[in-house]
Amino acid sequence: DAKTTQPPSMDCAEGRAANLPCNHSTISGNEYVYWYRQIHSQGPQYIIHGLKNNETNEMASLIITEDRKSSTLILPHATLRDTAVYYCIVRASTTSGTYKYIFGTGTRLKVLA
């Protein structure tokens, strides 16, 4: 199974871009990268996902390197409400035909006023 590696913590000034890196060097060609965030004692919230191309939505942008071994989640203008733990996840197919979502340990982002 592909595994993800993230820095344990990061700080970002309010209003600045937050760039959260993720390493997934063992990812296979058909495995997607997902990003979720979790605020204490709640279920994780979906942010964005991608396979090869860069993606953007109303919450964030996802930059995936050409070799797909790493990616970066960008929150363009971080606010205090973006303080959370951010998980980079690889969706891997299983032998039974379904999918498993492999979570790393996450990055604790603290947005500073």
Place this chain on the structure above:
Amino acid sequence: DGGITQSPKYLFRKEGQNVTLSCEQNLNHDAMYWYRQDPGQGLRLIYYSQIVNDFQKGDIAEGYSVSREKKESFPLTVTSAQKNPTAFYLCATAGLAGGREFFGPGTRLTVL
């Protein structure tokens, strides 16, 4: 996320008792998942199921059991064989073709 109900939000049990955590969904998703989260840690997969009456072990299945008698329901039983059951338990669903996971609000289990 809306459409997934986990109950109760907080659960207390005595050591040695089995306890069943509920997960119900109305998203018509085929795949359902149970995760365990310990303080300051990421999510670890316990069991998952893609269709009724079929399920597979995840990475930490020992001491847990599940059933999938209905598409909408995937209850998790924490048995007395689970050495350290106190944790935050999350249920999730996804369409069979993949796509993103949807998470329930979680149940925090404390064994006294």
